[in-house]
Amino acid sequence: MKYQPVIGLEVHVQLLTDTKIFCGCSTRFGAEPNSQTCPVCLGLPGALPVLNKKVVEFAIKAGLSTNCSITPRSIFARKNYFYPDLPKGYQISQFEDPICQRGWLDIKITTPDSISADSVKRIGITRIHMEEDAGKLVHGDFSGRDDGSGVDLNRACTPLLEVVSEPDLRSSDEAVVYLKQLHQIVTWLGICDGNMEEGSFRCDANVSVMPVGSSTLGTRAEIKNVNSFKFVKQAIEYEIQRQIDLIEDGGTVVQETRLFDPNSGKTRSMRSKEEAHDYRYFPDPDLVPLVINDQWIERVRQELPELPEQRQHRFMAELGLPPYDAEVLTASRALAEYFEAGVAAGGNAKAVGNWIMGEITRTLNDSGTSIEACPITPGELAELLKLIDNGTISGKIAKTVFDEMWKSGKTPQIIVEEQGLLQVSDSGAIEQIIDDIMAANTGQVEEYRGGKEKVFGFFVGQVMKASKGKANPAVVNELLLNKLKG
Amino acid sequence: MNIFDMTIHKLHAALKGKQISSVEATSAMLARIESVEPLVGSFITVTPEQALEAARAADRRIARGECHLLTGIPLAIKDIFLTEGVRTTCGSRILDNFIPPYSATSWEKLRLHGAVLLGKLNQDEFAMGSSNESSAYGITRNPWDTTCIPGGSSGGSAAAVAASEAVATLGTDTGGSIRQPASHCGCVGLKPTYGRVSRYGVIAYASSLDQVGPLTRDVADCAIMLEALAGYDPKDSTSVDTAVPDYSAPLTRGVKGLKIGLPKEYFIDGLDPDVQRAMEGAIETYRRLGAEFVDISLPHTDYAVATYYLIATAEASSNLARYDGVRFGHRAEADGLLGMYTKSRSEGFGTEVKRRIMLGTYALSSGYYDAYYVKAQKVRTLIMNDFITAFASVDVMLTPVAPTPAFKIGEKINDPLQMYLSDIFTIPVNLAGTCAMSLPAGFSASGLPIGLQLIGKPFGEETILRAGYAFEQATEWHTRKASI
Numbered sequence: 001m002k003y004q005p006v007i008g009l010e011v012h013v014q015l016l017t018d019t020k021i022f023c024g025c026s027t028r029f030g031a032e033p034n035s036q037t038c039p040v041c042l043g044l045p046g047a048l049p050v051l052n053k054k055v056v057e058f059a060i061k062a063g064l065s066t067n068c069s070i071t072p073r074s075i076f077a078r079k080n081y082f083y084p085d086l087p088k089g090y091q092i093s094q095f096e097d098p099i100c101q102r103g104w105l106d107i108k109i110t111t112p113d114s115i116s117a118d119s120v121k122r123i124g125i126t127r128i129h130m131e132e133d134a135g136k137l138v139h140g141d142f143s144g145r146d147d148g149s150g151v152d153l154n155r156a157c158t159p160l161l162e163v164v165s166e167p168d169l170r171s172s173d174e175a176v177v178y179l180k181q182l183h184q185i186v187t188w189l190g191i192c193d194g195n196m197e198e199g200s201f202r203c204d205a206n207v208s209v210m211p212v213g214s215s216t217l218g219t220r221a222e223i224k225n226v227n228s229f230k231f232v233k234q235a236i237e238y239e240i241q242r243q244i245d246l247i248e249d250g251g252t253v254v255q256e257t258r259l260f261d262p263n264s265g266k267t268r269s270m271r272s273k274e275e276a277h278d279y280r281y282f283p284d285p286d287l288v289p290l291v292i293n294d295q296w297i298e299r300v301r302q303e304l305p306e307l308p309e310q311r312q313h314r315f316m317a318e319l320g321l322p323p324y325d326a327e328v329l330t331a332s333r334a335l336a337e338y339f340e341a342g343v344a345a346g347g348n349a350k351a352v353g354n355w356i357m358g359e360i361t362r363t364l365n366d367s368g369t370s371i372e373a374c375p376i377t378p379g380e381l382a383e384l385l386k387l388i389d390n391g392t393i394s395g396k397i398a399k400t401v402f403d404e405m406w407k408s409g410k411t412p413q414i415i416v417e418e419q420g421l422l423q424v425s426d427s428g429a430i431e432q433i434i435d436d437i438m439a440a441n442t443g444q445v446e447e448y449r450g451g452k453e454k455v456f457g458f459f460v461g462q463v464m465k466a467s468k469g470k471a472n473p474a475v476v477n478e479l480l481l482n483k484l485k486g
Numbered sequence: 487m488n489i490f491d492m493t494i495h496k497l498h499a500a501l502k503g504k505q506i507s508s509v510e511a512t513s514a515m516l517a518r519i520e521s522v523e524p525l526v527g528s529f530i531t532v533t534p535e536q537a538l539e540a541a542r543a544a545d546r547r548i549a550r551g552e553c554h555l556l557t558g559i560p561l562a563i564k565d566i567f568l569t570e571g572v573r574t575t576c577g578s579r580i581l582d583n584f585i586p587p588y589s590a591t592s593w594e595k596l597r598l599h600g601a602v603l604l605g606k607l608n609q610d611e612f613a614m615g616s617s618n619e620s621s622a623y624g625i626t627r628n629p630w631d632t633t634c635i636p637g638g639s640s641g642g643s644a645a646a647v648a649a650s651e652a653v654a655t656l657g658t659d660t661g662g663s664i665r666q667p668a669s670h671c672g673c674v675g676l677k678p679t680y681g682r683v684s685r686y687g688v689i690a691y692a693s694s695l696d697q698v699g700p701l702t703r704d705v706a707d708c709a710i711m712l713e714a715l716a717g718y719d720p721k722d723s724t725s726v727d728t729a730v731p732d733y734s735a736p737l738t739r740g741v742k743g744l745k746i747g748l749p750k751e752y753f754i755d756g757l758d759p760d761v762q763r764a765m766e767g768a769i770e771t772y773r774r775l776g777a778e779f780v781d782i783s784l785p786h787t788d789y790a791v792a793t794y795y796l797i798a799t800a801e802a803s804s805n806l807a808r809y810d811g812v813r814f815g816h817r818a819e820a821d822g823l824l825g826m827y828t829k830s831r832s833e834g835f836g837t838e839v840k841r842r843i844m845l846g847t848y849a850l851s852s853g854y855y856d857a858y859y860v861k862a863q864k865v866r867t868l869i870m871n872d873f874i875t876a877f878a879s880v881d882v883m884l885t886p887v888a889p890t891p892a893f894k895i896g897e898k899i900n901d902p903l904q905m906y907l908s909d910i911f912t913i914p915v916n917l918a919g920t921c922a923m924s925l926p927a928g929f930s931a932s933g934l935p936i937g938l939q940l941i942g943k944p945f946g947e948e949t950i951l952r953a954g955y956a957f958e959q960a961t962e963w964h965t966r967k968a969s970i
Binding site: 088 | 814
């Protein structure tokens with residue numbers, strides 16, 4: 001029998017606010033344990049939460065960018081369970097009436113039968129809600145002791161969004177595409193640093209399988225805390241196969257929470273439905289209902305940056321970029337902005353794009369640098385391209401100049417002057433070179449004149465070599481043609 | 487007059503006129519505490535050194551000419567208020583070793599005015615009780631009859647005022663915990679409108695019902711205290727940002743033409759005859775003063791106690807989850823995390839607290855949530871609407887505070903349902919979120935005080951204080967002293 005996997009994702013997005021969601025403590029990562037705490041995030045008796053307005057605005061931004069409705073009156077709820085990293089014995093989250101509801105993302109998928117043609121699939125977003133993170137347990141070495149476990153509450157009360165998708169995903173590949181697109185949006189919006197290793201963007205996957213053609217969903221397993229795109233793919237694929245094998249062997253899938261082990265690439269049971277917590281959600285009486293009016297939503301909408309998709313369309317329509325280039329150049333907001341700054345500085349759009357996708361990306365990758373830290377400014381790149389355009393240097397020499405710019409930080413003009421890389425267009429000088437080469441290669445001249453036109457390329461190569469790449473190729477071509485034809 | 491019998495306004499006049507110093511007043515109070523405390527048991531912690539130091543600081547302020555109404559006044563507060571550096575137990579063994587790193591906003595406001603803290607007052611554990619018998623720190627006795635309970639949960643706060651162990655005190659009121667003990671101990675107790683006073687730093691019992699308020703010797707003191715306590719606190723999202731009026735100036739405006747509602751559901755058969763008589767006397771007094779009476783109905787009153795015991799316990803079950811032995815408070819030695827949790831909480835909490843945690847956990851459990859918690863919230867709305875409707879035709883309501891005067895120690899401790907019913911007239915006010923005050927209105931045949939309750943509109947504290955003041959001027963109940 002063939003099986004259809006059904007997948008829904010719950011993504012936790014840690015928000016880039018300076019302070020925590022319900023108190024004024026810093027959210028900075030990596031500080032001394034418990035140095036960023038106060039009565040509120042320590043859960044001391046008598047302490048009360050006060051909502052960080054910035055968190056609400058970030059949530060609205062996420063909602064508007066994923067086509068959600070913003071709930072006019074949303075409610076915070078307590079999720080009750082005991083754990084040492086949860087200071088109050090409950091997590092403040094949202095349950096009924098979350099801040100964003102009923103949105104979607106259109107993801108680009110490549111179907112196996114039409115590998116080249118991308119098609120678009122709409123993935124429903126059930127809800128986005130705000131909540132506080134828990135602290136973390138530190139085992140072993142803690143506060144000078146190595147015989148126990150410590151609790152570090154620096155992360156407690158850090159703001160999170162949970163983005164819950166509909167079970168609309170049908171393969172691990174779709175899940176990864178959805179996840180990458182969501183990752184791009186939240187980083188693009190500047191509401192999340194997207195760092196998956198530090199847990200700023202993490203994902204739980206709900207996976208089930210059903211016979212192809214069936215409309216009854218199978219029993220699902222929830223896979224917890226998968227923290228890279230690669231692991232998401234691995235975990236889902238393993239889980240799909242595990243469930244299929246189980247059913248084929250006459251077993252049944254049980255509803256449970258499973259943990260992915262990146263070392264073995266397998267998932268294992270964490271707790272069954274029977275062991276599942278009864279979280280006893282109820283509205284948090286310490287927080288008043290969050291009322292968001294249309295003016296507030298509009299104000300946030302005005303602050304939204306142009307999103308990747310909109311930017312791709314504009315790059316295509318206004319700058320004439322091919323779809324592929326537009327997509328690559330909007331992979332991140334920083335990259336798109338670099339590109340636009342280059343064009344604004346006078347660079348030809350197609351050329352700027354080619355250089356970013358070529359030399360710049362390659363050099364960034366080789367040196368492990370991000371576009372934000374690129375030593376060559378968009379303005380300098382545009383200058384370099386101008387030098388090619390106006391014939392000052394050849395395209396080949398430009399690569400040398402580029403490498404030098406990267407290394408020395410000097411402007412292209414200075415490098416060209418210092419190293420004498422000016423293109424030679426003076427026909428007298430080039431004629432001299434041609435004459436010398438023809439004299440030294442009489443055999444090839446004969447061949448050409450005998451009709452073997454391919455030899456032309458040999459002469460061009462020799463001339464360029466002799467001029468150290470500086471000869472203007474157009475002039476070389478013209479003069480060579482005249483001379484060879486004699 | 488004994489210094490320890492003075493009101494805030496009298497002592498303030500004496501401090502300001504330099505007839506007495508705060509150190510003298512504070513010393514007199516501390517001596518009084520030492521002599522009557524063995525009989526009453528109002529305090530969990532007395533802080534004599536800090537009190538005298540604060541008194542000296544207050545005297546320096548007064549010498550500089552800075553004499554706020556509360557500067558140098560010796561007060562005591564319920565042990566539910568966090569006090570930086572001073573142990574705060576909430577009447578529970580689980581917080582036996584808890585020294586808070588910060589202070590409650592309400593106490594902080596009084597402290598900044600120069601008030602002197604004498605100590606922390608006894609209470610029912612986590613404010614759960616109506617008799618002060620659930621405290622882990624021994625019972626508090628009623629100064630009028632030490633075989634009787636003082637009421638609860640702010641029993642220590644009421645007993646301390648009645649026994650002249652503090653000029654005034656702070657309590658909290660979740661279902662009557664200020665008004666019922668005030669009634670039983672013959673003092674004035676005010677539960678402000680929900681949101682009027684910050685809850686920050688007050689150990690939560692039931693967050694949607696808890697409210698801070700004063701217990702005092704007379705209504706004028708009550709107005710002084712409320713004015714110092716009231717106001718928006720950015721640290722409490724449920725505190726309300728409305729202006730704080732001058733509560734003292736309008737006190738003398740009288741009640742002529744004031745429309746007072748008598749909710750029929752509060753004057754039931756079986757009301758204690760002494761209480762009945764006191765209410766009739768109060769109505770007569772108000773008539774004489776020119777107030778008009780209107781018969782009204784609060785039809786959902788019968789459901790209030792049941793509603794309260796679902797909502798309050800549900801919130802409490804969650805509020806008390808933080809007492810887990812991990813970061814502060816009592817931690818039992820046990821194997822494993824679950825063992826540590828179970829043992830710490832089993833040892834740390836008393837019977838009534840455990841009962842309410844279990845009730846509340848049940849009410850919130852999957853499968854029961856709609857039938858209990860959600861239903862209770864709907865009934866709460868009906869009860870609120872009762873008050874809104876009734877207040878369309880009256881300015882205040884007059885009712886008994888409790889169905890009986892103070893009962894005997896041990897009488898109801900093993901009968902929780904009977905105990906819960908002693909708050910039957912106070913609970914609806916908390917559910918409605920409005921304000922109410924208890925003030926002395928007579929005595930039982932056996933000499934126990936009986937309080938009358940004035941219920942005001944939301945943020946109508948000014949009106950009930952004015953009505954209470956008029957009553958007080960026309961009667962002498964508040965001038966009587968417990969003979970302890």
